[in-house]
Amino acid sequence: MKYIDGFRNHLAAKSITGDIRELAAELLRQNRESRIMEVCGSHTMSIARYGIRQILPGNVRLISGPGCPVCVTDAAYIDAAIELAEKGIQIATFGDMLKVPGSSKTLADARGSGGQVHVCYSPLDAVKLAERNPDNEIVFLGIGFETTVPPVISIIRKAKAENLENISLLTAFKLVPPALEALAEDKDVAVNGFLLPAHVSAIIGADAYRSFVDKYKIPSVIAGFEPLDILLGIKELLEQLAGGRAELVNQYARVVKKQGNRIALNLIHELLEPADASWRGIGTIPGSGLALREEFSDFDASKKFHISTEGGEPDPRCRCGDVLRGIIFPDECPLFGNVCTPLLPVGPCMVSSEGSCAAYYKYSR
Amino acid sequence: MCLAVPMKIIELKENSSGVCELESIHYDVDLSLIETTKLDDYVIVHAGFAIEKLDIAEANERLRLFAELAETYHDADNT
Amino acid sequence: MNNIKRILLGHGGGGKLSRDLIDREIVTRFGTDGPLVGLPDGALLQVGEETLVFSTDNFVVNPLEFPGGDIGKLAVHGTVNDISVTGGVPRWLSLALIIEEGLEISVLQRILDSVKEAAEEIGVQIVTGDTKVVARGQCDKLFINTAGIGRKIPELNTGVHRIEQGDIVITSGTLGDHGMAIMAARENLTLNNDLRSDTGSVYRLVEAAAKWGNRIKFMRDPTRGGIAAVLGEIVENSSFGIILKEEKIPYNPDARAVAEVLGIDLMHVACEGRMLLICAPEIAEKIIKTWRTFPEGADAGIIGEVTDDIGRVILETQIGGRRMVDIPQGELLPRIC
Numbered sequence: 001m002k003y004i005d006g007f008r009n010h011l012a013a014k015s016i017t018g019d020i021r022e023l024a025a026e027l028l029r030q031n032r033e034s035r036i037m038e039v040c041g042s043h044t045m046s047i048a049r050y051g052i053r054q055i056l057p058g059n060v061r062l063i064s065g066p067g068c069p070v071c072v073t074d075a076a077y078i079d080a081a082i083e084l085a086e087k088g089i090q091i092a093t094f095g096d097m098l099k100v101p102g103s104s105k106t107l108a109d110a111r112g113s114g115g116q117v118h119v120c121y122s123p124l125d126a127v128k129l130a131e132r133n134p135d136n137e138i139v140f141l142g143i144g145f146e147t148t149v150p151p152v153i154s155i156i157r158k159a160k161a162e163n164l165e166n167i168s169l170l171t172a173f174k175l176v177p178p179a180l181e182a183l184a185e186d187k188d189v190a191v192n193g194f195l196l197p198a199h200v201s202a203i204i205g206a207d208a209y210r211s212f213v214d215k216y217k218i219p220s221v222i223a224g225f226e227p228l229d230i231l232l233g234i235k236e237l238l239e240q241l242a243g244g245r246a247e248l249v250n251q252y253a254r255v256v257k258k259q260g261n262r263i264a265l266n267l268i269h270e271l272l273e274p275a276d277a278s279w280r281g282i283g284t285i286p287g288s289g290l291a292l293r294e295e296f297s298d299f300d301a302s303k304k305f306h307i308s309t310e311g312g313e314p315d316p317r318c319r320c321g322d323v324l325r326g327i328i329f330p331d332e333c334p335l336f337g338n339v340c341t342p343l344l345p346v347g348p349c350m351v352s353s354e355g356s357c358a359a360y361y362k363y364s365r
Numbered sequence: 366m367c368l369a370v371p372m373k374i375i376e377l378k379e380n381s382s383g384v385c386e387l388e389s390i391h392y393d394v395d396l397s398l399i400e401t402t403k404l405d406d407y408v409i410v411h412a413g414f415a416i417e418k419l420d421i422a423e424a425n426e427r428l429r430l431f432a433e434l435a436e437t438y439h440d441a442d443n444t
Numbered sequence: 445m446n447n448i449k450r451i452l453l454g455h456g457g458g459g460k461l462s463r464d465l466i467d468r469e470i471v472t473r474f475g476t477d478g479p480l481v482g483l484p485d486g487a488l489l490q491v492g493e494e495t496l497v498f499s500t501d502n503f504v505v506n507p508l509e510f511p512g513g514d515i516g517k518l519a520v521h522g523t524v525n526d527i528s529v530t531g532g533v534p535r536w537l538s539l540a541l542i543i544e545e546g547l548e549i550s551v552l553q554r555i556l557d558s559v560k561e562a563a564e565e566i567g568v569q570i571v572t573g574d575t576k577v578v579a580r581g582q583c584d585k586l587f588i589n590t591a592g593i594g595r596k597i598p599e600l601n602t603g604v605h606r607i608e609q610g611d612i613v614i615t616s617g618t619l620g621d622h623g624m625a626i627m628a629a630r631e632n633l634t635l636n637n638d639l640r641s642d643t644g645s646v647y648r649l650v651e652a653a654a655k656w657g658n659r660i661k662f663m664r665d666p667t668r669g670g671i672a673a674v675l676g677e678i679v680e681n682s683s684f685g686i687i688l689k690e691e692k693i694p695y696n697p698d699a700r701a702v703a704e705v706l707g708i709d710l711m712h713v714a715c716e717g718r719m720l721l722i723c724a725p726e727i728a729e730k731i732i733k734t735w736r737t738f739p740e741g742a743d744a745g746i747i748g749e750v751t752d753d754i755g756r757v758i759l760e761t762q763i764g765g766r767r768m769v770d771i772p773q774g775e776l777l778p779r780i781c
Contacts, residue, residue, distance in 0.1 A: 051765025
């Protein structure tokens with residue numbers, strides 16, 4: 001695991017942390033605080049797993065943004081999936097979705113009441129399910145950002161090749177760049193550095209962020225998910241802040257190319273078109289979603305089964321939106337740790353193991 | 366979002382798929398999203414799909430940098 | 445737990461949900477006094493001058509046969525290990541089978557041969573049992589229960605109440621192999637069988653440690669829920685905490701590889717042939733040295749120590765950070781995020 005372990009070296013981490021401390025001290029002299037938002041759930045998870053917050057100086061704050069596609073899935077989407085399960089349709093889903101609360105229940109609850117819900121590691125497992133059960137309808141829950149979209153929509157390509165008519169997608173895909181725009185436009189969000197996602201960037205390419213950085217002049221670094229990648233990314237953002245610069249830097253060049261993955265992007269373009277999308281806790285962000293094109297309606301579960309994934313009432317006490325926009329920290333939410341816990345989550349931030357509140361609950365209390 | 370792991374291609378099969386290896390574990394991986402792959406290439410695998418190649422030269426360069434930082438730190442610590 | 449009206453799969457996961465179920469339904473009825481108090485792995489029963497250890501376990505696994513073992517081996521090792529970590533020398537087992545109609549006889553034969561082999565290897569005798577057959581669909585191929593009796597080793601006196609600050613936490617080997625092997629086999633995730641379950645018995649390690657008598661404070665085998673469940677439970681309502689050093693925890697590289705791919709934390713994953721032991725600091729290295737002479741203790745090592753950070757299990761991470769280790773919350777799910 002050379003290309004994994006080499007990025008977790010203890011002494012190198014200490015070295016970089018030392019540099020971070022010096023930079024933070026410099027910022028302190030300038031009376032400034034670094035507020036870095038990571039917009040990727042995998043970054044949130046890694047930061048929590050390695051205890052990175054604990055080794056950062058006090059004036060370097062890491063804020064978890066809405067980069068968790070599970071977190072930002074509307075309650076109505078879950079309700080729709082549960083409804084399909086209760087109608088006898090076989091639901092195939094990534095494990096992350098199983099315990100997300102809809103308006104009142106989770107898919108795990110639906111399974112407990114007799115619904116057929118299969119957890120898949122890969123979307124292709126759903127295709128195998130459809131092959132083995134020609135008399136049943138299979139619906140794959142297509143949630144995710146640009147990284148996951150191409151694997152999920154490959155289901156359609158496979159299904160067409162094999163003439164499978166019993167499989168479809170219930171989609172709730174989301175795009176990162178429009179969300180970044182919305183965050184930068186939001187006056188309540190006070191962020192002076194972005195840690196950009198590793199694998200979303202691998203798909204869309206480093207250049208996809210150029211106009212964003214040019215327009216809003218916020219230092220931004222594309223960083224891998226290993227702890228050393230993250231520490232180096234934080235160091236770069238501090239250097240930029242201290243030096244009054246605002247540039248886009250790609251520190252994950254071992255995977256992310258300037259133009260991204262052409263084949264994946266073409267596949268996305270072929271099957272999907274931009275659409276408005278509702279982000280749980282934030283609201284609708286125009287053009288931040290992807291919907292199946294008309295000619296693929298046969299594979300669109302919402303059309304096939306006449307079911308809507310919009311609407312739905314989240315709990316009015318839920319402050320996930322403020323957490324996702326970095327306005328409050330998880331422990332500043334009145335429900336955190338008492339009413340809302342990983343075992344009985346109110347909102348999505350506590351459900352997904354990478355959700356800001358779940359990670360905080362597990363690792364930082 | 367996007368748990369993905371670097372693996373080495375050890376076998377190429379038809380319909381754009383292959384077998385990849387991490388430690389001594391072998392996985393079926395869909396390679397349809399990547400251009401021209403060959404044996405011994407490293408790819409980043411997400412949900413059973415290779416989503417990009419790992420640039421070994423860049424990766425080794427980073428590893429070298431980290432190894433250097435580790436050594437300088439170790440030396441500084443011991444002086 | 446109040447709103448939960450039906451049993452969830454997570455209730456069997458060995459994590460917090462399981463604990464809640466047992467606390468509310470079992471302990472309240474049977475565990476307020478007597479041997480069940482504190483829910484030890486085995487019950488200590490006084491029969492005249494002798495102390496016996498009595499334990500039972502149910503075995504439900506899919507697939508029945510997996511790399512490194514099968515349900516038969518698990519059924520023997522599981523109960524033998526519970527008796528061992530309670531401080532007993534396992535002697536007799538009962539074997540009860542619930543078989544689903546339609547199970548191939550050849551499968552049953554292989555499993556029973558496995559039971560026989562495992563029992564003979566350890567030196568325990570199958571002395572009683574039962575066989576039931578249920579209609580197709582009423583159980584998943586085969587469920588096994590074993591119950592066992594052993595003789596208590598007089599020198600050993602272990603329990604949570606004996607643990608003190610400064611004590612050392614030891615593992616007998618790599619963690620999480622079994623759970624990962626099962627998950628990989630079940631999900632048809634991997635194409636080869638290199639990742640094998642660690643199922644095996646630990647009774648020789650317990651016997652070898654017995655000579656240190658009172659300086660052995662606590663023993664448990666980390667099954668469902670992994671070491672996170674074991675350690676998380678013992679710090680609850682206690683006068684100590686535990687700190688673990690991530691760099692020291694031994695993991696099989698193949699188990700790590702599968703865990704990385706699925707996004708699973710190996711500290712939450714079951715072992716079926718490992719034990720944790722907490723001891724006085726001065727004997728820790730000696731125990732390790734002794735254990736390493738056994739194949740089942742080849743990767744034994746110190747993984748942490750007991751602290752005054754009351755009620756918390758902390759992990760010092762690979763890169764020098766710190767985080768809490770929580771008791772896992774229900775079933776283990778692969779993730780893509």
